[in-house]
Amino acid sequence: MAERKPPGMGFETWIDKQVREAQERGEFDDLPLTGKPLPPRRPGDEYAWIREKLASEGESADALLPTPLRLRKEIHKLPETLRDVRSEQAVRDVVGELNERIVQWLRAPSGPNIPVGPVDADAVVAEWRVARAERLAAERQVTQERAAAAEQAAAAARAAEEARSSGNPLSPLTWLNWWRRQIGRRGDRTP
8 A cells, every 4th residue: 555645745746756666666567468559449438448347347337227227128128038938937936026126116216217117927928928939939940941951961862872772873963963954944945
C-alpha cells in the first residue's frame, strides 16, 4: 500500500515519485501485454471497459440493468430458456421461480417504474407444448431424411457389389453418371 502524501508536496509530484520508485523496484517489469498497443476503442464509447470487464468475468451486460428491466427481459426470453426443458413440471418450476422473483420485486420495487407482472404458467406451458411438438416433428423429419440417405447409400453399395460380382467392368458410379446424362438429354428434347 502506498504511503500517505506528505504535507506541502503537490499531488502530481507525489504521484510521479510513487511511479518512479515502483519502476526502480521493477514492479512494472514482465506485465502481461507489455509492449503491445492498447486495444482499439470506438470514439465516444466511454463504457467499453465495463463491457470488457463483464466479459472477462463471464457476465452479460444484463447484470447492470435495473431489476424491472432484467425481469422483463427474462419474461421475453422465456421461450428460448425453456427450449431444452424436458418435462412440463420443470417448465412450471422455471416459471414459478421467475414469478417468485417478480413478486419479491413488486413487494419492494426499486429502480424505474416499469410495469412487470407475474407470468401465466398455463399459457407458458401451452406455448412450450406447441414449440416442443414442432421441434420433435422437425427432428423426426431429419431422422427420416438421414435414414433415407443411408438406405440410398446402402443400395448403391449393394449395386456396386453386384456389379463387381457379375463381372461387369463398369462401376455403378459410371452407370449412374451415364443414366443422368441420358435423362438430361431427354429433358433437352421436350418442349
